[in-house]
Amino acid sequence: MSSDEDFSLVTEVKPPCEENLEGVKKLIMGCQIQHDQLLREQQDLVQSRDEQRDLAQQFKQRSDRLHKSLEEDRRTYAENVQSEKEKLVHLKQQEDQLRREIQRAEAAMREMEADNDDLKKQTSVSAAVPEKRVVFKGLTAGVPDMQLFDMTLRIVYPMEGGTALITFEEEIVARKILSLMKHEVNLGGEFCITVEAKPVQLMIPSQVEIDTQVCPQRILISNLPTMDSETLLNKLEIHFSKTPHGGGEVQECDLLHDSGTVVLTFVRTDVAKGLTETQYHDVKLEKGKKHRVKVTPFLNGKITDLKTEQVVCPRTVLLTGIPSIMEQDSLQDLLEIHFQKSSSGGGEVDAFLYNPLGQQASALFQEDCPSHREGAL
Template structure:
């Protein structure tokens, strides 16, 4: 095929008509609108992206703060746990200390109760004031030089069974026996017993204050003759019950054994004063014999207003405990006394000895030691 024929086949472009031009314009406007729409969407996407980045940054910062706060809380919790553990250890130490103090306080209370029981047992002591003759010797002294009222001290000491009280002549012997604590006493042959030596502690009054007043119905009669107690009381009651003698109806008549005086109690309250004012009275104790002059003084009622006590240890007396009843009382007492008299046993001269076997009750009387000795005696 020739070239001319090829050229004959090509078609010439059609000229643009007005309608086609309008269509192109519309397409351009449409494309422009789509382009603008795409630009707006792109801006929205960019803005949304930036907002998401900001949110992510905020979440990251918040997460960091929460992690930091959590770490601080964990550290604080650990410190609090350690502090509470230390407090618990301190509380346990304080609790242990309080328990020990409570135990010491309970032990002290038990000791005080035991002392109180001993004091109650030892307060069964009665004493009266005997009449003493005095004479003025021409000497004077200030009130500060005057002596206080004194009385003989007597303490009743209840003994348990299987115990003994031994009083030595010398204090040094008692201290030596106490320092050895336990003693093996040979009872003859192969037989022996072991006893324990303990100090004797007594609760004694250190200061007594008494509020006294004259009893309106009682009198105290002294300077009495030596005669049978029953006859003495009968004669006194008969004499002072008679109106010519200034007396009246007698309610009670008691003899105070420790002072040798008599207390008369009248029914009326107007009798005692007249008799004490007269003071001396002649009483017929034996028919046909000379009357005996007695002295009538006021009877004082006393109320203890202040009593202070102290616990003292007898310097010469030792308590022996744990003594079994394996032989007769007298024989065992003699063997014990002989043992503690020997210097080889640490003993010495014995001033007094009292043994109370198991199953029996006894009381020892302690009184103020004589001037030649120091401390209380059995």
């Protein structure tokens, strides 16, 4: 509205007068009513404003709480994700470890199966040693006294120059010679030498473990006749080298003199098994005659454990400090004669070996008797 219009309104109001007093009162009363109404409206507006402020404050607080809760949920979610990732990595490591353990177990199982197959092959061997005829002599022994494995000791003893080994028939003589230590040996006339007696100590096996396996290239032939060894080997090699007989090219043919058996070694590894499946073979060993021989698998042995112990020979004495002053045979005879005399503390000599200065020699010790292991020269 313009200023002119405002002015015109003012000019149109009539000045109060007594006649219009009631009208003025009514007008004032109306203004009063309008003022009160405006005050009430103002109060309502103030109250509405305060309520809106309270609602805004509540909404703000709720928004802050929701924001905090959201941040906490995000942090918890991130922690849970990290924890699950760590668990996944740990499970992956466990899976890899289990896979490796499974692979090791499978490898061990394959190895055990291979060992089992080898054991089956060995147990399927009816006899890998030559057959021998035995006669019961009426003697029995308890199970604890039985030996599952036995061997004959053959120990090579290197001798230094200017030494001798003397084995007496009785142990008491050897102990007496050792107790005297120094011995003066008369060589005839005014000549004599002084030698020293020392015990002979040997390292012998006390326990031996041997792992055996069936050889894929060798066979053991037993039940052979008594004949010329060269002819026997040639006949066997010719027979078992022929394909119609189930054989193949022979690499070696060896005679085991201690058992009277023959070991044939083939070039190929698939020949021996076929021959051992048929134990008995008829072979032309003599002119116009066939002899039935027995073919069995050959067992290879490998020492897996060896324990030794040191023992002193009960009947053998080592003599040292022997000078080379005369012929070997003569000096050996004089030494042997001296230690045979009871006046010298000696006794009957079973064996004597002298090695002069500047020479090398070795003595072979064998088992004295089955009841003990001490060796004799």
